[in-house]
Amino acid sequence: MKRIxxxxxxxxxxxxxxxxxxxxxxxxxxxxxxxxKDWVRLAELAIAHRAKLAVIADEGSLAAxxxxxxxxxxxVAAGPAALVEAARRPADLxxxxxxxxxxxxxTLAALEAGIAVALANKEALVCAGGLMTATAARTGAALLPxxxxxxxxxxxxxxxxxxxxxxxxxxxxxxxxLPLAEMARVTPAQAVKHPTWSMGAKISVDSATLMNKGxxxxxxxxxxxxxxxxxxxxxxxQSLVHxxxxxxxxxxxxxLGPADMRVPIAHALxxxxxxxxxxxxxxxxxxxxxxxxxxxxxxxxxxxIAEAALAAGGCRPCVLNAANEVAVAAFLEGRIGFLDIxxxxxxxxxxxxxxxxxxxxxxxxxxxxxxxxxxxFAAHRAQA
Numbered sequence: 001m002k003r004i005x006x007x008x009x010x011x012x013x014x015x016x017x018x019x020x021x022x023x024x025x026x027x028x029x030x031x032x033x034x035x036x037k038d039w040v041r042l043a044e045l046a047i048a049h050r051a052k053l054a055v056i057a058d059e060g061s062l063a064a065x066x067x068x069x070x071x072x073x074x075x076v077a078a079g080p081a082a083l084v085e086a087a088r089r090p091a092d093l094x095x096x097x098x099x100x101x102x103x104x105x106x107t108l109a110a111l112e113a114g115i116a117v118a119l120a121n122k123e124a125l126v127c128a129g130g131l132m133t134a135t136a137a138r139t140g141a142a143l144l145p146x147x148x149x150x151x152x153x154x155x156x157x158x159x160x161x162x163x164x165x166x167x168x169x170x171x172x173x174x175x176x177x178l179p180l181a182e183m184a185r186v187t188p189a190q191a192v193k194h195p196t197w198s199m200g201a202k203i204s205v206d207s208a209t210l211m212n213k214g215x216x217x218x219x220x221x222x223x224x225x226x227x228x229x230x231x232x233x234x235x236x237x238q239s240l241v242h243x244x245x246x247x248x249x250x251x252x253x254x255x256l257g258p259a260d261m262r263v264p265i266a267h268a269l270x271x272x273x274x275x276x277x278x279x280x281x282x283x284x285x286x287x288x289x290x291x292x293x294x295x296x297x298x299x300x301x302x303x304x305i306a307e308a309a310l311a312a313g314g315c316r317p318c319v320l321n322a323a324n325e326v327a328v329a330a331f332l333e334g335r336i337g338f339l340d341i342x343x344x345x346x347x348x349x350x351x352x353x354x355x356x357x358x359x360x361x362x363x364x365x366x367x368x369x370x371x372x373x374x375x376x377f378a379a380h381r382a383q384a
Contacts, residue, residue, distance in 0.1 A: 004269070005032035005089060005115075007106055008097030010041045012199055013120045013146065016261045017095055017269070018049060024275055031091045034083055034098070034106075037061060043068035053077065055086045057102070080105065088113045093269065095146070096121045099202055100325055101367050104128055108360060114139040118268035120146035122219045123325075127318040128363045129222030144268040145223055149216055151264035152243030152255035153224060160225055167244040168216050169236040170295065171195055173208040176237065180299045186338035188331060195237070205328045209341055210295065214306020215324075218317045221310060228310050233303065235293045240282060258282050302342040309349065314356040315366045316349065322370035323348035323377075330378040340381045348374045 004021060008014045021028045030049040035042040039061040046054040046069060053075045056065050062078035069076055077086065080102075087094055087106035094110040095118040096103055103121035108128070110117050112135055119125065125132055136143045145151045149168040157163070174193050175183060192204040199207070206212035210233075217231050234244075239259040246252045257263045260279040267274065284290075297304040302324075309316040327344040330336045336344065351373050357363045 001026070002028050002092040002269070003031045003090070004028050005086065005091040005094045005110075006030065006097065007032075007034045007083065007087060007094060007103065008036075008099065008120075009033040009045050010035045010038045011097055011099065013095075013097040013261060013265065017097070017265050018045060020262055020266050020269060020275070020277065021049065023278065027275065028269065032086045032089055034086060036098075039065040039068065046074050047072060053086060053089065055082045057083055084109045087115075091115055093118055095265075095268070096124065097146075099123070099200060101127055101321060104363065105360065108132060108135060111135045111139060111141045111143070114141050116142040116144065118144045118146050118265075120265075122147060122215050123321050125219045125222045126215050126321045127367060128357065128360065129218065129317070131357070131360065131363065133222050142271075143223070144271055145219075146261075146264050146268050147216060147219070148242045148257075148259075148261065148264045150220060150223055150243070151267055152257075153220065153245060155255045155267065156243070156245050156253040157224060158245070158247065158253075162247050162249075163224075163226060163230065163245060164248050165230050165232055165246040166220060166224060166226060167232040167234050167246070168213060168220060169234050169239070169241055169243060169292075170210060170213045171207070171239045172235045172237055172293075173210065175208055176235065183299070184337055184339050188334065191331070191338060201332055202325070202328055205331065205341070206324070209302040209338070210300035211302035211306060211324055211341070211345075213295070214303045214309075215321065217306060218310045218320075228307070231310075233295045235295055237291055238287060238289075240284075240287060241290060256282060256284075302345065305342060305346055305349070312354070314354050315352075315362075316354060318357065318363055318366050319349055319352045319370040320345060322367045323374040326371050326374035327378055330382070335382040336378055337381075340378070344374055344377045344381060347377045351377075 030051045032053045033051045034055040037058040059079045083106045087110040096107040097120040104124040107124045191208040244254040309320040323345040327341040
């Protein structure tokens with residue numbers, strides 16, 4: 001029986017995780033559930049899955065959550081510090097699915113406690129990849145990728161010295177064939193309609209700009225210990241081939257599966273074993289064809305910006321992530337245009353001084369400075 005602490009229970013990854021946990025009551029039990037603001041849903045899930053502890057990040061929702069769970073023996077807490085303490089609570093696996101840089105402190109706390117982490121929060125590795133991997137190495141905590149692309153690579157990766165290239169695939173998002181001139185008129189409602197995956201608004205926009213793939217390259221760099229020039233991106237509209245590894249002998253191994261997050265989540269939950277899932281099985285005959293094309297960095301400059309940040313190293317990925325979160329939020333709120341997202345990120349990278357973060361405090365300080373600068377650039381573009 002594996003004890004699971006799920007950070008980010010009400011999001012799409014959290015929902016898929018609890019679906020699998022509920023189907024395997026003899027293998028998994030819930031220790032901790034957390035959520036950002038949705039205390040109603042958190043209370044429902046905590047009761048349904050018999051959680052030991054429910055934590056809401058929004059401290060203003062604490063009283064409501066306490067009242068909702070008053071008739072149970074489920075412990076309740078609230079606030080960022082409570083999230084960190086919840087992540088340290090004894091468990092066999094922490095599934096980190098909090099979106100954005102807010103997921104970094106609790107994820108790092110779990111690794112510091114020596115608890116295996118199934119990572120669905122790419123921003124944590126982007127912001128502090130060196131710190132996280134060093135912590136995992138020091139404490140012996142396993143770091144298991146949940147993103148479909150990184151989980152695919154994890155499944156087919158051999159000895160690092162035998163690897164020539166790692167390729168992450170991307171669907172190309174909803175605007176893969178849209179002329180550049182028309183992208184200026186893209187609306188938030190259009191940007192969140194991903195053609196193959198069901199995801200939250202922020203990740204959907206990142207997929208539409210291809211920033212998501214840039215962030216994933218940075219994540220792959222830290223997870224798989226390869227050079228930046230060994231990482232590649234390939235557009236694959238069908239989203240059936242999730243990752244490929246080319247070896248020095250010319251062999252290429254690929255992982256394929258349906259576009260359903262329950263597949264990589266199940267792999268991480270059961271690792272090193274496997275469990276059955278209810279997903280629709282991959283039918284290549286029905287699919288008929290698998291298409292691939294190069295990524296267009298002129299039409300999708302966010303990918304090139306992320307690649308440059310990876311190559312520069314130091315705090316550049318942290319600044320990139322913070323600026324992107326601010327820019328995407330501004331776009332979703334209708335304050336800037338779709339093409340402005342990459343411009344705000346690039347302007348922030350140019351404006352924020354570079355240094356190499358040595359601690360979580362350094363990362364948080366750099367993240368804050370980048371956000372303030374990005375807010376300024378976004379406000380300027382909103383007035384233009």
